[in-house]
Amino acid sequence: MDDQEAHGAGAAAALPPRGEGGCPPFVKSPQWLEALRCRLSRCSQGHALAFWDALAGPEREALARELSEAELEALGPALGEALGRGEAAAGQPGQAGQAGAVLEPLPAELCGSSIASDPGSLRDWEEHGLLQVAEGRVAIVLLAGGQGTRLGVPYPKGLYDVGLPSHKPLLQLQAQRILRLQRLAEERHGKRGALPWYIMTSGHTREPMLAFLRERGFLGLCKDDVRLFEQRQIPALTPDGKVILETRGRLARAPDGNGGLYRALGDSGVLADMEARGVRYVHAYCVDNILARVGDPLFLGFCVRKGADCGAKVVEKQSPDEAVGVLCLSGGRARVVEYTELGAEQARERDHSGRLRLRAGNICVHHFTLDFLKLVVREFEPQLPFHVAHKKIAHVDESGNRVEPTKPNGIKMEKFVFDVFPFAKKFVQFEVRREDEFSPLKNSDSAGVDCPSSSRRHQMALHYRWIQGAGGRIVDEQGNDAPSPAEESETPTICEISPLISYSGEGLESHVKGRILRSPFVLGDP
Numbered sequence: 130m131d132d133q134e135a136h137g138a139g140a141a142a143a144l145p146p147r148g149e150g151g152c153p154p155f156v157k158s159p160q161w162l163e164a165l166r167c168r169l170s171r172c173s174q175g176h177a178l179a180f181w182d183a184l185a186g187p188e189r190e191a192l193a194r195e196l197s198e199a200e201l202e203a204l205g206p207a208l209g210e211a212l213g214r215g216e217a218a219a220g221q222p223g224q225a226g227q228a229g230a231v232l233e234p235l236p237a238e239l240c241g242s243s244i245a246s247d248p249g250s251l252r253d254w255e256e257h258g259l260l261q262v263a264e265g266r267v268a269i270v271l272l273a274g275g276q277g278t279r280l281g282v283p284y285p286k287g288l289y290d291v292g293l294p295s296h297k298p299l300l301q302l303q304a305q306r307i308l309r310l311q312r313l314a315e316e317r318h319g320k321r322g323a324l325p326w327y328i329m330t331s332g333h334t335r336e337p338m339l340a341f342l343r344e345r346g347f348l349g350l351c352k353d354d355v356r357l358f359e360q361r362q363i364p365a366l367t368p369d370g371k372v373i374l375e376t377r378g379r380l381a382r383a384p385d386g387n388g389g390l391y392r393a394l395g396d397s398g399v400l401a402d403m404e405a406r407g408v409r410y411v412h413a414y415c416v417d418n419i420l421a422r423v424g425d426p427l428f429l430g431f432c433v434r435k436g437a438d439c440g441a442k443v444v445e446k447q448s449p450d451e452a453v454g455v456l457c458l459s460g461g462r463a464r465v466v467e468y469t470e471l472g473a474e475q476a477r478e479r480d481h482s483g484r485l486r487l488r489a490g491n492i493c494v495h496h497f498t499l500d501f502l503k504l505v506v507r508e509f510e511p512q513l514p515f516h517v518a519h520k521k522i523a524h525v526d527e528s529g530n531r532v533e534p535t536k537p538n539g540i541k542m543e544k545f546v547f548d549v550f551p552f553a554k555k556f557v558q559f560e561v562r563r564e565d566e567f568s569p570l571k572n573s574d575s576a577g578v579d580c581p582s583s584s585r586r587h588q589m590a591l592h593y594r595w596i597q598g599a600g601g602r603i604v605d606e607q608g609n610d611a612p613s614p615a616e617e618s619e620t621p622t623i624c625e626i627s628p629l630i631s632y633s634g635e636g637l638e639s640h641v642k643g644r645i646l647r648s649p650f651v652l653g654d655p
């Protein structure tokens with residue numbers, strides 16, 4: 130773990146070493162400064178040095194580093210391309226930004242389902258997935274570099290406690306699922322394979338996550354199997370492509386989106402590390418889904434049995450206007466079409482069963498072979514498009530005074546993790562029940578949806594169903610059957626099961642079968 134500090138993405142390789150007194154010699158050199166000014170003016174970013182003369186040595190060094198890392202020449206064209214694509218999509222609803230593209234659901238032979246596939250296949254996929262884990266062929270990648278602006282807490286989402294009785298933060302629930310999965314694989318196949326957890330962080334999430342993991346003894350995982358790696362931060366831009374000074378000596382920057390994963394995997398040495406460990410399959414997921422079945426053996430086994438190089442879990446889209454991207458085929462290639470790109474008519478189309486025709490809602494749980502990831506990092510990453518998000522970006526005005534904008538004034542550019550799907554040779558989709566596997570934490574409670582309360586309720590409702598399924602009965606204070614925790618009530622039913630006891634509902638009979646359990650009921654860590 131201590132070697133992690135050496136693995137940050139995008140080290141400032143091109144900068145000269147420090148001179149005497151800690152002051153970098155290049156900052157004092159008029160030639161160097163002139164070269165920088167020329168470069169900036171060539172890409173219309175000369176204003177980045179507006180306050181240079183007023184900066185102290187270390188501030189100059191920091192700004193020079195940011196500018197040298199920023200790949201400024203590429204930013205303007207990338208923004209132009211992204212804005213052009215956005216306008217095309219807005220002008221032609223239903224064309225998903227690609228004029229004439231016809232969108233189709235994936236054909237049945239590329240689809241599996243935890244709901245509808247036959248029990249024999251489900252058993253086989255799970256066994257096969259567990260075998261891969263037992264053999265140490267699996268790595269887990271957590272996408273945790275987001276800024277969590279909508280949730281609005283000053284620390285990483287992974288450390289958020291949604292208020293379960295145990296008060297375990299999301300990161301701890303996920304670590305415990307990894308431990309349980311390892312145990313299940315060992316029980317089934319007699320071998321304990323390493324199950325490395327690679328956590329992608331960004332500027333503001335890295336230190337708190339690392340500190341938390343250290344404080345809590347890596348949450349029971351083997352320290353060598355937990356590795357943080359950092360994604361890039363790139364400058365925010367004005368709508369006409371100019372970098373923004375957040376302070377007199379610092380650019381406004383933001384993480385480059387969860388699709389920054391691919392570049393970070395290569396730059397940080399994580400891909401090489403996976404290869405050295407004999408990893409063949411990678412399971413990637415988002416930090417903010419409390420129900421995430423981290424490393425799900427069923428999904429894994431399905432993807433491996435199908436010989437897929439890439440796959441995604443989906444849930445059924447609830448209504449035409451639900452704000453979720455849908456997985457579909459476009460020109461024979463898998464892709465996710467954002468809800469903003471899908472025309473209203475296409476979004477409403479139904480098939481013969483009366484369900485939405487394009488209903489495969491993407492939940493950001495993905496399967497990759499290591500070979501596919503290597504190809505992406507080596508060849509395709511530069512082709513991944515940037516997407517734009519219009520945001521309020523604090524900055525300094527011409528006199529250097531701080532301005533907090535009240536409406537969006539700038540653009541953050543992001544790559545998306547799913548934009549590699551079209552490069553897959555064999556792409557598969559696996560449908561799961563939303564209430565079992567998907568409850569995102571995006572907003573604060575005031576929004577009422579995708580918030581801490583809904584995460585807590587959905588997690589406890591799942592555990593309530595597991596208890597009932599295992600033959601237990603939960604009752605309230607008066608001894609009456611307690612309602613599901615999903616139901617809003619003044620005295621909601623409370624129940625929680627440690628992920629160390631059950632990964633997906635298994636192994637609970639000995640704890641609950643035939644028993645009457647009073648809410649609040651907690652099956653804690655063994």
Ligand SMILES: O=c1ccn([C@@H]2O[C@H](COP(=O)(O)OP(=O)(O)OP(=O)(O)O)[C@@H](O)[C@H]2O)c(=O)[nH]1
Pocket residue numbers: 272273274275276277278279280286329331360384385386387388389414415416417571
């Ligand atoms: O640059 C990024 C952006 C997002 N992500 C990860 O992708 C997943 C989905 O991330 P979101 O797109 O929901 O963004 P967010 O969590 O940062 O929240 P907002 O600022 O939009 O409110 C989350 O797991 C997040 O950590 C990254 O890893 N890096």
